[in-house]
Amino acid sequence: ETGVTQTPRHLVMGMTNKKSLKCEQHLGHNAMYWYKQSAKKPLELMFVYSLEERVENNSVPSRFSPECPNSSHLFLHLHTLQPEDSALYLCASSQAGWEGGMNEQFFGPGTRLTVL
Amino acid sequence: GIQVEQSPPDLILQEGANSTLRCNFSDSVNNLQWFHQNPWGQLINLFYIPSGTKQNGRLSATTVATERYSLLYISSSQTTDSGVYFCAAQLVRDDKIIFGKGTRLHILP
Numbered sequence: 001e002t003g004v005t006q007t008p009r010h011l012v013m014g015m016t017n018k019k020s021l022k023c024e025q026h027l028g029h030n031a032m033y034w035y036k037q038s039a040k041k042p043l044e045l046m047f048v049y050s051l052e053e054r055v056e057n058n059s060v061p062s063r064f065s066p067e068c069p070n071s072s073h074l075f076l077h078l079h080t081l082q083p084e085d086s087a088l089y090l091c092a093s094s095q096a097g098w099e100g101g102m103n104e105q106f107f108g109p110g111t112r113l114t115v116l
Numbered sequence: 117g118i119q120v121e122q123s124p125p126d127l128i129l130q131e132g133a134n135s136t137l138r139c140n141f142s143d144s145v146n147n148l149q150w151f152h153q154n155p156w157g158q159l160i161n162l163f164y165i166p167s168g169t170k171q172n173g174r175l176s177a178t179t180v181a182t183e184r185y186s187l188l189y190i191s192s193s194q195t196t197d198s199g200v201y202f203c204a205a206q207l208v209r210d211d212k213i214i215f216g217k218g219t220r221l222h223i224l225p
Contacts (some may be wrong), residue, residue: 002161041217042159042202043202045213046186056211090159096219103147104161106161107160107161109156109157110158112157
């Protein structure tokens with residue numbers, strides 16, 4: 001157990017559905033991250049929240065919408081996804097905020113998303 | 117473009133063997149981290165090592181930022197070491213985090 005939980009662990013959705021992924025960290029950390037891991041591609045950083053403010057967004061399509069209501073919770077809202085969005089979505093947290101740059105990160109188990 | 121390259125891409129070893137995994141980066145970095153992803157997809161932080169050498173049990177890592185590489189050493193391999201090892205580097209120029217494609221390690225009993 002890394003102290004970072006994600007739900008659901010598996011999700012199958014149609015292209016017209018709206019769903020949300022949830023991440024919760026129990027470590028008292030100040031920054032949270034969403035990553036996408038596609039088959040045969042390197043991990044991609046999608047969003048970074050530091051002290052609940054979005055500080056990094058690596059040109060992610062608008063059909064992915066993050067939300068960070070407090071320092072312990074992070075959501076990824078999904079809307080009208082495409083089949084190529086099928087991937088493992090990983091959440092991570094770090095003690096230091098992003099202003100210190102990349103810090104030691106702890107990952108959740110991921111949500112395996114399949115878009116039909 | 118900026119590259120983070122890991123080698124070898126695949127490695128099969130007998131239990132008990134030692135191995136060295138390499139991460140090269142094409143630009144200056146100010147942070148580097150090694151991860152292990154087990155066969156069930158769980159990504160585990162191994163080392164946060166922007167420079168120098170760290171050791172944790174059978175694993176150790178060394179980053180030589182001036183020469184743009186990092187090494188992960190695994191000694192006396194066990195079957196539970198199987199999985200994919202990733203390095204991730206944060207670039208000095210724009211703070212982007214880039215992951216390598218990983219080294220897939222398979223330890224045979």
